[in-house]
Amino acid sequence: MSENLPTIRLRPKVDARRLRRGFPWVYDNEVVTDRRTKALTPGAMARLEDADRKPIALVTVNPNSKIFARIMDRDAEAVVDRNWLTARLRAALALREMVYDAPFYRLCHAEGDGMPGVIIDRFADHAVVQPNAAWAEAMFDDLVGALIEVTGVTSVVKNASGRARGLEGLDDETSVVAGDVDGPIEVPMNGAIYMADLTGGQKTGLFYDQRPNHAFVAKLARGEDVLDVFSHVGGFALAALAQGAKSALSVDGSDPALELARAGAGKMGESDRFQTMKADAFEALSALAAEGRTFGTVICDPPAFAPHRGALDAGLRAYEKVARLAAPLVAPGGTLTLCSCSHAADLAQFRTASLRGVGRARRSSQLMRTGFAGPDHPQHPQLAESGYLKALTFRLMP
Numbered sequence: 001m002s003e004n005l006p007t008i009r010l011r012p013k014v015d016a017r018r019l020r021r022g023f024p025w026v027y028d029n030e031v032v033t034d035r036r037t038k039a040l041t042p043g044a045m046a047r048l049e050d051a052d053r054k055p056i057a058l059v060t061v062n063p064n065s066k067i068f069a070r071i072m073d074r075d076a077e078a079v080v081d082r083n084w085l086t087a088r089l090r091a092a093l094a095l096r097e098m099v100y101d102a103p104f105y106r107l108c109h110a111e112g113d114g115m116p117g118v119i120i121d122r123f124a125d126h127a128v129v130q131p132n133a134a135w136a137e138a139m140f141d142d143l144v145g146a147l148i149e150v151t152g153v154t155s156v157v158k159n160a161s162g163r164a165r166g167l168e169g170l171d172d173e174t175s176v177v178a179g180d181v182d183g184p185i186e187v188p189m190n191g192a193i194y195m196a197d198l199t200g201g202q203k204t205g206l207f208y209d210q211r212p213n214h215a216f217v218a219k220l221a222r223g224e225d226v227l228d229v230f231s232h233v234g235g236f237a238l239a240a241l242a243q244g245a246k247s248a249l250s251v252d253g254s255d256p257a258l259e260l261a262r263a264g265a266g267k268m269g270e271s272d273r274f275q276t277m278k279a280d281a282f283e284a285l286s287a288l289a290a291e292g293r294t295f296g297t298v299i300c301d302p303p304a305f306a307p308h309r310g311a312l313d314a315g316l317r318a319y320e321k322v323a324r325l326a327a328p329l330v331a332p333g334g335t336l337t338l339c340s341c342s343h344a345a346d347l348a349q350f351r352t353a354s355l356r357g358v359g360r361a362r363r364s365s366q367l368m369r370t371g372f373a374g375p376d377h378p379q380h381p382q383l384a385e386s387g388y389l390k391a392l393t394f395r396l397m398p
Helices: 082-099 134-138 140-151 163-167 208-220 235-242 255-268 281-290 309-329 347-360
Strands: 007-009 025-027 045-049 055-061 067-073 104-109 118-123 126-131 155-158 175-178 185-189 192-196 225-229 247-252 274-278 295-300 330-340 365-371 390-396
Touching: 045 067, 082 104, 082 140, 104 185, 104 208, 118 140, 126 140, 126 163, 134 140, 140 155, 140 175, 185 208, 192 235, 192 255, 208 235, 208 295, 208 330, 208 365, 208 390, 225 235, 225 281, 225 309, 235 247, 235 255, 235 274, 235 295, 247 255, 247 281, 255 274, 281 309, 295 309, 309 330, 309 347, 330 347, 347 365, 347 390
Parallel strands: 007 045, 126 155, 225 247, 225 295, 247 274, 295 330
Antiparallel strands: 025 067, 045 055, 055 067, 104 118, 118 126, 155 175, 185 192, 330 390, 365 390
């Protein structure tokens, strides 16, 4: 029997069936809120019951968040402790070891791995943890201990950046919490070498989610000139060079990211075929078109233009603009890959915006492939937000 926990209850007209079928979140307008429930400590565990007082699950609560409760375990009597964390991480590790032969991957994908709000990316003996929910912040020491026990990593970075922590009322202090990180880490992926800055880079230092899309586009780029816009540390560009691209140009607004991209190209022995441009992406696309430049392969992988529903309309207009500006840069018969990591824009909306932009550029296209994140980013079957990444590859007709 678990410890004596508080109980929260659904409102009488809230249908509990979707929660029993696996939906992982309970919103603040779905629970009975009184002085007692509002006083619960963010990150505390509680038992969730339906309006008839029948148990549903063990949850973690945050009265300060619109997501009032996150389901931790379908067993309402479960105990979330170090052993529970270890078991979840072992299950997550087993999935990655089934798919990858080297320890470079997303080890934990939040709700997709049954650990709400927790992101862990592994870089061989190093790991970066994003505890984006209050419960994970409260249990962070146990989480790190379980991580080291399960994987044997020797250094752990806590990354506290990002919008999600702000919504949970958490701080933004990033630090090395175990071992040492002496500089950028070499990451081999798709034949390329990437340099990941685990302490000062964007998010966890590298975007593992694009791995299968990098691989597909790299095959199309053999013998071609490549333009990689919003390139970060050279994700698509370096993969393309590894597969025999003629040249690659990476465009990004961050000097540190481009420096890491150049270092990666150097490690690969590809510096002579690799160039970078620090610029606003929209301005760069317009400037390259004005110069009459074209490329056999063009990729645009922007940050989330629609991170929430309130930004959806503006975000879709931005995706359309990217497509409109990028399409003229694709040589006849070449390929254009457009990506979205926006939670709020679903695949159909993103595809429509992209096609509208390509059409406004007066280019005819064939949709060759629709790509998503790799298997180290498992989707929660009932949570659309866990399948955020979309990648559309078009061939633009001669």
